[in-house]
Amino acid sequence: MADSIQLLPDHIANQIAAGEVIQRPASAVKELLENAVDAGATEIRLIINDAGKSLIQVVDNGRGMTETDARLCFERHATSKIRQIEDLFHINTMGFRGEALASVAAVAQVELRTRRPEDEIGTYIEIENSQVIRQEPCATAVGTSIAMKNLFFNVPARRNFLKSNAAEMRHIIDEFMRVSMAFPQLFFSLSHNGQQVFHLEKGSLKQRVVQLLGSQYTSRLVSVQEQTDYLNIQGFVGKPDAAKKTRGDQYFFVNNRFIRSGYLNHAVMQAYQDIIAADSFPMYVLFIDLNPEQIDVNVHPTKQEIKFEDEKIVYAFVQAAVKHALAQFSITPTLEFDIDAGIQQLDAVSKPFTEAQQTAASNSGLYQTFTKQNQAHFIEKGPAISGNNFNGTSALDFRGNETAGLKNWRDFLGPVTGKGPEVSGNSGASGFDWELPRKKWNLLEHGDLLQLQGQYIIAPTPQGYLLLHQQFAHERILYERYAAALIGKPVAAQRSLFPANLDLTPADAGLLNELIPDMALLGYLIEPFGQHSFVIQGTPADIIAGNEKSAIEHLMDQYKHFSSDIKFSRREKLIRSLANQHAIKSGTLLTQKEMRQLATDLLNCAQPNITATGSPTFIEFNSDYLSRLFSQ
Template identity: 30%
Template sequence: MGNIQVLDDHTINQIAAGEVIERPASVVKELIENSLDAGAKNIWIRIEEGGTSLIVVRDDGNGMDRLDAEYAFKKHATSKIRIFDDLQTVNTSGFRGEALPSIASISRLRMATAAKDSKLGTRITIEGENEPNIEDFATPQGTKIEVADLFFNTPVRSKYLKRISTELQHIVKIVTIEAIRRPDVAFNLEHGERKIIDAPKSDLKTRIGVLLGNDAAKELIEIKGDSEDFQIRGFLTKPAISRRTTSGLYLHINGRPVQARNVCYSIKGAYGSLLHDGHFPLGALFIEIPKIDVDVNVHPAKTIVRIAKEEQVNKKIRVVINETLAEHALIAHVDLSGSKTSFDSITAANTKTKPRQLNNIDSLQQEFEVDFHQHDVKETNMPTMRPLALVENKYIVALGLDGVFIIDFHAAHERVMYERLKEQMRFKRIGTQNLLAPISLELSKTETNAFERMLSEINDMGFEAEKFGPSSFMIRGVPALLAGSEPERIREAIDDVVESGSMKSAEDRHQHMMYTVACHSALRAGDKLTMAQMEFVIREMESIPNPYACVHGRPTVMTITPNELDKKFKRSGF
């Protein structure tokens, strides 16, 4: 007998099930996709013990007649495609014909289904690889599938399942993905007696609010763009609402939920420094590109796709998001729910407290009158406001037509200085201020080598630095923006520049130095501002393109609307 043999059906199904069904969440995903493809408008999901003991998915879709119900459990039997070329234009969620036979091969499964206007439905019961039991059954239009004892006949697989809470999290994620994808369909998820998700039919913005929370819902911006062979629709949060991972970002290509790491980073790149370092916005985007440019047949899970012109698509995404952000006042709302209101720390500009006085603060306007305003600058649509008071020498309280605004003046001024520095670099007009007392640096061998390699970059940034010994350097001048700072702040800035020498990328070093100069030349928390100086900070914010986040991605301004104050003071209805 030869060494190569054809595998029996049982082994083939077990292998296929291992690719398609990784955990209970995979079952839920496949069954929901079948319901959506069947035209369901309501989908009910019930699970027990994280889906390991029971998964029930019921819908009000088209249902199946007896013949289709029997064929549904045959390998690669599908209503979605007929020939290979159909894969180029497939519109349905599923198309491989693997899900139901794979699930049935590793569980105890029962399906009840009835087509529209049929007098009698069909019930099919399958236990692992046993022959199905098929019978007539009275059931309403739609399909109900019960999957019990998942992996009962593959104990090795069940051994690697995680805790119930972990498996439940994966199922919640899957239902969330599908519910965001189809806001026109109602979703209901229950775990035991506990209702986890109750998402009635709605529009996309409302659905995002139901599933991602009110904080995200209040800060959503509509994203909309069209060009040749490209369309993008959806909502993303303002920079103030973000996460360290892409878990709150739901991407769809031609209606299909996908994992697209490069697209996520393109979205992040469009926000630039408005986002906190390493963070991503929340929301959902629906991207339409020619179907022939997308390969959906990469993996049985169908969540990974290949895009033929990926860089072009990413560029178009960045342009649309960038332009949209530029059109909006990206001011987050202060969450007043459950917060305690205290005005004890609010100090008017003429307060008698004695915080640290600014060094040369009265010369602010003269100090910052570089050639910035001589060039065309795209102004923001930041609301007009006037300062009222200073809170703990950190926050400016201002009043505008849209309500009360709270400004973190260090973060705001840091952004102003960064935009000034960017503009000066664009026109190669960075000014240098000579120091009355040059600063001497004694560095380690590693720092010396790095600093020496960066010397030209450092001097291009407005510093005047030169080597003074084997491991020492003399700083004779600093960027003009730093000129009014105290000596210790200048020294801190230089130390931060030294730290950037460990960065491998020249672009990262350059960006770090720009952030450093902006941060150390900005007003600091604890500086006591006069009313005129607060006014100056606000006017400067209005003159730059991105005043809504500091260079580290922290928000610079938040608002409290009159409506929110009414709710807090329980004046609704008065």
Template identity: 35%
Template sequence: MADIRLLSDALINKIAAGEVVDRPASVVKELVENSVDAGATSISVTVENAGRTLIRVADNGGGIAPDEAQLSLARHATSKIRSMDDLFEIHTMGFRGEALASIAGVSHLTLVTRQAKDAQGVRVEAHESTVGPAEPCAAPVGTSIEVRDLFYCVPARRKFLRSDTAEFGHIQEALVRVALAQSHVGFSLTHNGRKILDLAATSDHRLRVAEVVGRDHYDNLLPLAFKSPEVQVAAFAGMPALARATARYQYVFLNGRFIRDRSILHAVKEAYRGLIEPSHQPMAVVFITMPPVLFDVNVHPQKIEVRFRDPNAAYRAVLAAIRECLLSRDLTPRAQLRPDAAVPQPVPTAPWRPRDTAAETRRVLADFFKAAPAGGQTTMSGQFEAPVSPATMPGGQSFAVSPAAPLAELPSVLELGQAADGDASVPAEAPVAAKQMSANAPSLPVPGPYRFQQFHQSYIVVEEDDGLVIIDQHALHERIIYEELLERIRRGTLEAQRLLLPVVVPVLPEQADVVERVRPLLARLGIEINHFDAGSIAVQSLPTLLRRLNPAELLKQLLDHLLEEGDKLQDEHLLHEVLDMASCKAAIKAGDPLTDAEIAALLARRQLVDRSSNCPHGRPTTVRLTLRDLERQFKRR
């Protein structure tokens, strides 16, 4: 066995540098955080060749005392902590006193600093384990640190650096992370003589976030705040339309420090459940504030990971804050129209003649009796009145107004279009929604008479004060079913109905274990399944709210999904997956004609359902087309 011996200071510094400094971006992060701790209000970063040849960070902070400048480059020399207790009350970005010594160990470092009380500054140079003397020099108030020839003495580390484009991308991201949390500080970034970032100090935190994620997103960033005894959350949550395929624009900060925490990011994604597509990630910048004693930041060399004393406290706070914000906002997206789109030229048509109304009526009635569905549904236009008085529908139906009624107490519209494609084993009833709701379905809580019209038997157009709202009837009904099922499951009032004849569903041998796992969860939904024989299962009951549902189709899709996901889905997530599938299968479809009463009921419940702007899968249910947008199209503006 080889002899045990002490390592040299130079080798120790190189080993320590490997933990703290792994690429040029790490140098930028450490130096910029030191500038923030020094109270700087302006920080400039200059790099050349993606930091390989030069990194310079200059600030206007408090500076370093002349007799401490040389000491600041020694290992474990810091002004941030004094005792063991200070480790549990850390309020600064840095505290270990490792960064400057580690950087100096793998580069040529020059420090120039001056405090406001001093007439001149001092200059200290260091490389590897050698620190030179502090020499007087002219300098502005603050500190400037210049790092040249990074990793010149560690060729292996330099060899593993990526391309200039990739390394500079990491530098820019490191600076952005600090800038997002410190909007009161101005930041600039220059690469090879070209200014890339120039973020002015601002008291408008949302503006700083918009400067990072896109200035045109300013109005689509929803500010929110939440406070509990242990946790405070402030955030800017992007509208669902800003969701992207990657999590690039998700940032989490704890007491001003950027962190990576899978639990918090999961809370962010969970808050958007049903508002964005499952494959997309929301845009969100979250700032968590907690007493330092409730978490440990000293668990990662770069302080990016933390350990919470109670991980669920932060998770619950973030989830509640974002979800409450999203539920309180109108998330209806505006129609995307090109302002410069050419207006189509009118097409010549035959001269207008008065219609023979009697002949037209006879023709429409003849077509109706030929093509109307079994339930006697037809498609008509209608109108409903303001909530100050009962609204009158064509035909004399009266709709009493009760906009304050909770969702669970309203008449259900889950039977809309039920006769359209009901399963043969489940007796399909005529659509009774119109009869049930004609007595007490509320009007939209908006002033004035508003007309609505179903077109292409798929969409509903509603007139508003400032334009039109276009609704996807399937997507909206899907959301209504989902929320009602979820509400009844939570209250324990979901009713089930046994089928006269069980529905037999064939299963593959590898799906047998999956069936056992999903059986208790389906029972919560009122769907009872039992083994029928070696290769099939029998559906014995369905919830009364899902009489449209084809149980065989639902189970086949669910079992295939579970086989693909394996054990990734927890029970709560699995419940939502089942609700997503069930509500989609049970909702009215594109092409289903609706009566005026059914449309009015659908619109009324839209006002009372959480997250009605999106279906459970995240697709929009509603698009708004404003008068201003229309006027632009017709060149009126």
């Protein structure tokens, strides 16, 4: 019987490795940018065509390579950073596995030009399908230029899985922002199809943050600076008024490497507790520097997840550092008033800070944490954090277990029923006929409606009453209205007498460009005006004049919130975002006419009982249930 096990040919092994390392154009961008940083470059240029599908090129002015190194760098597991096993535990560079260029060469046509400062002539290498097809001397600038052409040309199945150019370009911009944010002392530029997207001059971290995330943060950043024997933390957090409904502007770096950590994100969220709304997310850009021996960066192919030797210590330091920064800048809630003479006579104001009080303060755990040698070991144990709260992803939501609450509501409502308009995704439809319940309730004939706490509406029925959640009810109404608009009944747009200009970050501009055709059907008439600017020519009639810009900015924020769920199409995310944004909010007082119209519109929906996201819109209290509540 013949042997059945055989070694894979190198080009097949490289393609398998490429499946882990190069998943999309943005993956290659990340690897090439990190190599340029490791090469000691001070200027790094990224050139993209067709969202990376036809060209990804990185040009740097780093140290360059010899002819032998230039040829060897495309071999698998070829690296200049690892010599012995101990080196794995002292990694300070970005790339180290030696898989990136081999993977790139396995799935693209690659051209490399490189020259060292001490060499008069450089090296040109052309590779296709892991095979060197050309190598010769060439005249080139000091540094390295590596160009990937026709990504996945030899793996058509992988190429077919790529998203639209706008979607792939957003991923590229994300990777570019992460690398360039970590190294503000370096020049970076990004151009796409001949147009410059970013031009980032060398500067401070604050300048780089504002360049990348937008000028709205210029006066809304709080500096974080904590140095300890165990680790150092620096960077910025946003003031409470900069909090958003999405996690987008949140960045953790460990030893200048971008990481995802739901655990550390929870530490920051705890520091903001009671300062921002429960459904908001703070902005932060935080750099953690610690001994490489205390972390393992080799736990994931993309190196975006790492393991800490003692994650509880890191958690405590991050939380304390952010709290300290917020307190220093008087961000925590305070009462503002003029101090009267009586207050000035109080002991706390008039008497000095005694030695006994000073001693008590210096013996506190927080004081020792940041002042004593090896202070990491003096951290006081706080309440345990259940491991069930974390699953290792960056998309965690630590605002409580809402699913359990919704389940209880649904138990009371009975099975989720009804069938709404088919757009995409799953809005909970199962084909129930709502005609009979509508006739049974017949709200218009049974007395006045009552608003409760500016949030609920009590609508009497012959058998009892319905308790409507006004925001969720309106969301359901708008969802079905927008769904109908996208399949043939466009929302009427009201043209503006004075069109407003809208300036966005490059990432948001790319997203809006992708949404413009569908937004036109929903009443938003938006036209590109320059590279990252737009003109708002018209909006739905219910948008108050002067609020056009904020309405679209909030819509983008909400859309990115829904974008974390990949099972929904672009259109589904868009109409969910609009329904959420335009729905009347809790606390809005309604007239009798408005309440009656809301209740009527809800019961005329194809599926009135839940929102598209599964929240109940009403609960029915019938006479039998009410009788049981008061029975002995």
